[in-house]
Amino acid sequence: MKIPILQFKLVNVFCIEKSRIENWTKNNKLTKEMIDFAINKVGGKLAIRIFPRHMIKEVWNYDKPEESFHFKEYAFRAFANGDIITIFDDETEVPDSLFWILLHEVGHVLVTRTTALSEQFRPMQVNRTRYSDNENGPEEQFANLMADTWYKEFNGTPNSFHRLWWKQRIVG
Numbered sequence: 205m206k207i208p209i210l211q212f213k214l215v216n217v218f219c220i221e222k223s224r225i226e227n228w229t230k231n232n233k234l235t236k237e238m239i240d241f242a243i244n245k246v247g248g249k250l251a252i253r254i255f256p257r258h259m260i261k262e263v264w265n266y267d268k269p270e271e272s273f274h275f276k277e278y279a280f281r282a283f284a285n286g287d288i289i290t291i292f293d294d295e296t297e298v299p300d301s302l303f304w305i306l307l308h309e310v311g312h313v314l315v316t317r318t319t320a321l322s323e324q325f326r327p328m329q330v331n332r333t334r335y336s337d338n339e340n341g342p343e344e345q346f347a348n349l350m351a352d353t354w355y356k357e358f359n360g361t362p363n364s365f366h367r368l369w370w371k372q373r374i375v376g
C-alpha cells in the first residue's frame with residue numbers, strides 16, 4: 205500500500221548538494237540555512253522528510269509494512285533510518301525545536317557513518333531504525349549532546365529542545 209501518501213500535496217522540495225529535502229507540511233519551519241548546516245555535519249547525502257504529525261501512522265505503515273504501528277500518540281518526534289531522516293511536525297514544535305530534532309537525528313546518522321561510534325553504541329546491530337522515545341540509552345544521550353552542541357554553534361546561544369521540553373508542550 206504505497207499510494208495513500210501521494211494523496212497529500214508535497215508543499216516544498218529542494219536539493220542541497222546530493223541531499224533531498226521533502227516538506228509535506230505548510231509550515232516550512234526549517235530554513236535552507238538550517239538544513240544546509242545540519243547535512244554538512246555528516247558529509248551530506250541525506251534524505252530529509254518532514255510530515256504533519258497526523259500522518260505518523262500512515263508514514264510508518266508506508267515505510268515499514270511488516271511492522272505494525274503500536275505507539276502511543278506522542279511516542280516519538282522523528283526517526284533516522286540509514287540515510288533517511290523523517291520528522292513529524294505539529295503545533296507542539298517551534299522552528300528552533302524542529303531544527304534541534306533534525307540535529308538530534310543527524311547525530312544518529314553520525315553514529316551510523318562512523319565505525320568507532322557504531323561499534324560503541326550498536327555492538328549488536330547496525331543501521332537499526334532509531335526512535336526518539338528512549339532518552340536513557342547511551343546513543344540517545346549522545347544524539348542529544350550533539351544536537352545541543354551543533355545548535356549552539358549555529359545560533360551562538362545554547363538551547364535544548366529535548367523530550368522534557370516537548371512533553372511540557374504536549375501537556376500544555
Ligand SMILES: [Zn+2]
Pocket residue numbers: 308309312334335336337344347
Ligand atoms: Zn534519538
